[in-house]
Amino acid sequence: MASNSFQPIQGMSDIAPPDVYIWQMLEARAREVFARYRFEEVRTPVLEKTSLFTHSLGDTTDVVTKEMYRLQDRGGRDLSLRPEGTAGSVRYIASGGEETANARIYYIGPMFRCERPQAGRKRQFHQIGLEAAGAPNPLADAEVIALQINLLSAWGLEGAKIRLNTIGLPEEREAVLEGLREAIRPRLAELPEDAQQRFETNVLRLLDSKDPAVQAVIADAPSVTELLSAESRAYLDTVVETLRGLEIDVEIDTSLVRGLDYYVHTVWEVVHGGLGAQNALSGGGRYRIQIDNKTIDGVGFAMGVERMIAALEASGVTADQFPPKPAVFIASLGEAALKENLLLMQTLRQRGVACEMELTNRKIKAQMKRANKIGAATVIIRGDSELENGTFVVKNMGEGTQQELELPELMDLMGKGGG
RNA sequence: GUGGGUAUAGCUCAGUUGGUUAGAGCGCCAGAUUGUGAUUCUGGAUGUCGCGGGUUCGAAUCCCGUUACUCACCCCA
DSSP, X not given: OOOGGGSOOTTOOOOOTTHHHHHHHHHHHHHHHHHHTXXXXXXXXXXXXXXXXXXHHOTTSHHHHHSOOEEEOTTOOEEEEOSSSHHHHHHHHHHTGGGGTTOEEEXXXXXXXXXXXXXXXXXXXXXXXXXXXXXXOHHHHHHHHHHHHHHHHHTTOOSEEEEEEEOOOHHHHHHHHHHHHHHHGGGGGGXXXXXXXXXXXXXXXXXXXXXXXXXXXXXXXXXXXXXXXXXXXXXXXXHHHHHHHTTOOOEXXXXXXXSSTTEEEEEEEEEEGGGTTOOEEEEEEEEEEEETTEEEEEEEEEEEHXXXXXXXXXXXXOGGGSXXXXXXXXXXXXXXXXXXXHHHHXXXXXXXXXXXXXXXXXXXXXXXXXXXXXXXXXXXEEOHHHHHHTEEEEEXXXXXXXXXXXXXXXXXXXXTTOO
């Protein structure tokens, strides 16, 4: 029943069984893939100084200006729940000097943005992300993209597409923006009002507008790539060639832009058809972030876990395909057996067998029913007569067969994986 | 921040033009001769009809507010 007092706050949810199994699968396989590519986990705090985000993401971006959970602590410090993972990772990288200058790290955890929830968008959402610090190098960008593709296939996702583009260097940004404005200005009147505003505040955003009127004007404007320097174009070309050399085929999408200020050179997105309006599973790119007098270069991506799960479900991969290991169930008959079975359960658990038992004197029928429900592969039945004989009835639930064993035989069987 | 849809049992949902004790399926509990599950049969329990107010002789049903869910815009993972 939907009672307000039992519900999490807006845009946040409990992740419980059976849903949690697919989360565990995703995280476990991600850790395997990251380890293979030699990345290590770093767990940064969820709460950071607000200034970290305003400086690295850009103090006029929507994420910073209207989507952060921002608060003051008791000492009056201005803090924010992290809206993304790169800023904190980069702070960590910057904190380590030479030790972390070329860090290869990953993170798994919750992010927070106070927006209106919709399909694929929660206020507390989760990302699995990765950062490879180091000076710009197209080979590094290609390696990270290759890793990401490997990750998607480890998760069993089909039908995802990578859109790749470049946005060049900060020093040429102004020239790009001016070039775009010049091309659009003569037809400014054709644009709807909100687009005209974006013309002033964020021309790049017009490129990926969904509005047909905007698209018509953009179609005739030069692409970002055309406005960039030869060096920046060459950088992108090398990324693409390197990927082709790794037998990874990517397509360049010149309408792709990013909403955060820190990006330079390569940017990309993984999109999937089964998701509704928020169709990006992942955003990635190369960045350059200043913290105090330090500049951190790196390349990375973040995958939205909720969106990833939605995409997997759209392609037939669901949580109930990853249930926990089937358990052994112990059924008791009578007070004396119940007590003895507690000790048996303790012993089995200490030997690594996942097991469960009924702690009341319920009828055996009800106990068998429960064992069946939790998916126990084996039920050990012990009542008064077994107690007298020193034996255990062991039932194989899959086949419906059962045998009566003595303790050494039982332990032997359990040692082989719980029956 | 703006706009649309929704809210009835643990779950999925039905509920006629406002009318008497609000229903179904699944699940749960119990029974179908001895201490054995998943099938079958029989019986049983469970609802502040999201919450608050209003209209009415009478509201799950109409109106207003509110909270949450959901979808889209904006933006983003």
